């Protein structure tokens with residue numbers, strides 16, 4: 001009977017965690033647009049704007065699909081993040097975080113980009129192809145420091161389980177105090193992972209017409225909007241769990257994730273963008289260097 | 300048959316809806332559609348200069364949920380800002396046909412209403428709604444940002460009340476629009492988008508979808524081929 005209870009509880013968590021992530025992600029999208037507006041001395045969108053956008057996009061009367069892979073690509077892109085969400089522990093819910101560690105998670109975080117690449121490939125729009133080749137190069141750029149950071153953190157805690165890391169940090173002290181260099185490198189990689197300025201060359205609205213999104217209409221674009229809100233959530237919760245000790249309760253947790261996600265958002269509107277090769281260069285130089293020195297300290 | 304400007308709009312016979320909440324959903328969707336409009340500004344003429352102030356900090360369109368978007372696939376509103384020369388009109392039509400319905404056209408500036416100061420020009424298309432179904436016109440040479448935002452608000456309230464249906468007219472009276480386009484561009488005018496096919500697929504055919512002009516189109520139509528991409532070495 002106990003096992004039945006634990007299974008139903010697990011199923012409930014698997015349902016509830018993505019929904020929660022989506023809602024929090026929507027608030028983060030709103031926050032992103034509000035920060036942009038305030039920095040530009042505008043008022044910004046109303047509170048429910050992200051919801052209006054998504055409902056509107058899904059309710060378009062005509063939908064252009066460019067083929068099966070185009071459809072599946074978007075599902076893969078959103079699905080990758082949903083899979084990542086159930087691996088991220090939140091206060092009171094672990095999902096399957098204790099079964100798949102941070103290594104599984106770093107694999108899952110690559111799936112959305114690959115899904116997009118599949119979907120965009122079938123659109124056969126040259127702007128899209130340029131965009132996606134830039135996006136994959138960007139992934140190569142930020143994944144190297146990200147993986148080094150993950151490796152260093154796992155080495156420090158002698159564990160790859162996020163649940164274990166959070167417990168350790170709550171008992172002792174936050175990761176950011178024990179490994180400040182790795183935390184700094186992680187923040188750098190986070191900026192690239194969220195695809196915000198100065199690392200958003202693959203979107204570049206004015207030059208390549210939003211790159212990967214160029215042929216996305218209606219529900220496809222809606223899928224990407226949903227994906228974006230998951231992306232914000234995943235990036236912030238991952239960073240919070242690695243360096244800020246997760247959350248002992250919901251209040252602390254929300255405070256931390258919104259604080260984390262606010263940093264790249266505010267940086268994002270202060271810079272123009274780097275070219276792809278410059279992005280690779282800068283990503284492989286500074287964060288990698290910081291992370292390697294950080295690892296040396298950890299050992 | 301109701302009227303929207305000088306465009307007659309035919310109400311489609313309502314399909315039987317079985318869901319008791321259908322009306323609620325419809326209203327929710329109309330509300331969201333009116334509160335979230337992605338706009339593609341086709342800056343053809345001098346009127347475009349009034350858009351940056353309307354979008355940036357002084358008048359801030361984003362608080363109404365209006366955002367600029369960069370490709371026709373993502374956009375809901377096509378903003379034609381100023382005179383359209385014959386050459387530009389071709390591109391405007393191509394752009395319009397690639398947008399996903401419900402889609403709206405706004406003509407900014409007197410030049411789109413009646414030719415404005417280019418009335419005597421041989422190279423401009425004068426009345427925009429002969430070629431595309433225009434939802435809202437904003438007159439003025441050039442209209443101030445306040446006027447632009449007024450026009451957009453009018454469109455918002457139209458959509459919210461279920462009156463922003465000019466896009467259906469393009470399918471239902473395609474023959475009329477195609478005729479005017481052929482008059483300007485010649486009989487072999489054709490676009491990559493199969494409007495008649497779309498009208499059939501989405502059940503939007505009207506009495507005037509077909510006519511003598513669509514027959515002319517059929518005679519001259521060449522099958523579309525995928526563009527070959529070649530790298531010159």
Ligand code: SF4
Nearest residue numbers: 344381408409410440
């Ligand atoms: S109405 Fe005046 S401002 Fe507008 S496009 Fe015509 S000439 Fe230019």
